[in-house]
Amino acid sequence: MTKDLALMNKSEIKVIGALKRQARFTSAQSVYQLLRKDGESTGLATVYRTLQKAAAKNAVDVLRTDDGEALYRLCETGHHHHLVCTSCGKTIEVEGSSVERWANTVAKNHGFRKVTHVVELFGLCAKC
Amino acid sequence: MTKDLALMNKSEIKVIGALKRQARFTSAQSVYQLLRKDGESTGLATVYRTLQKAAAKNAVDVLRTDDGEALYRLCETGHHHHLVCTSCGKTIEVEGSSVERWANTVAKNHGFRKVTHVVELFGLCAKC
């Protein structure tokens, strides 16, 4: 679900392009290193700016490590959640329609509006 | 579900005690300030150590702000999730048995073991 290349500026093409090559959630710092290894001159600030803008418009997904570092991932489908291997980082995108319903019901029951939810699953994959 | 006072050392009594007085999720830095205002000499490192140890044993719940800061809260019941007002911080503890089942099923279907989940709801409470 990557935005059309024509709609991306050069930085977005480089940063999001690098992210696309990663199968797992990746930090801004890592993306920066990857670009540098590829000989790109992209600055760290630009990496942060680009990833955060993309995250704001839900073009990439974000999650936080236990110590608070932001990790980004370019995902295929629209709204979904993740099942992440805590050992190798393997990530599976999962549907959660039953969770969506539950979240909305709970929120409504308590009079909350404009509800969002954070739902992520972690564990050890079959190989690990 | 606070641990018996007799089982806590002095630092735990002070730090967890201060946290107990807060209705909403609170940062380590804030807890430190609160203690100082009360005239306590507790050090910042001790606040971090105590909160993290408590979180490790699930004695307190943790969540992360959008910019990665860790927030702690002393909760009443055992395993549960939260519905948090993004404006005033009001927090409601919610049950999620249907979510628990969903999480386990999804994990099993993909061959994952030792699965944990992060499930938090955010929105605007009735007053805000």
Place this chain on the structure above:
DNA sequence: TTGATATTGATAATCATTCTCATTTGTGCT
């Protein structure tokens, strides 16, 4: 009391993220 051990607080160090700002690049217009 004493010596081993665990805890503590002050302080320095880390490090991801944000901020600043001079420079470069893109864009519309002539």
Place this chain on the structure above:
DNA sequence: AGCACAAATGAGAATGATTATCAATATCAA
């Protein structure tokens, strides 16, 4: 092309939460 002006960029400094150090204290059993 040449020009004015806005947006994007990168280098480096600044920020701020979290961690690491370490000397000073508190604990406690013998």
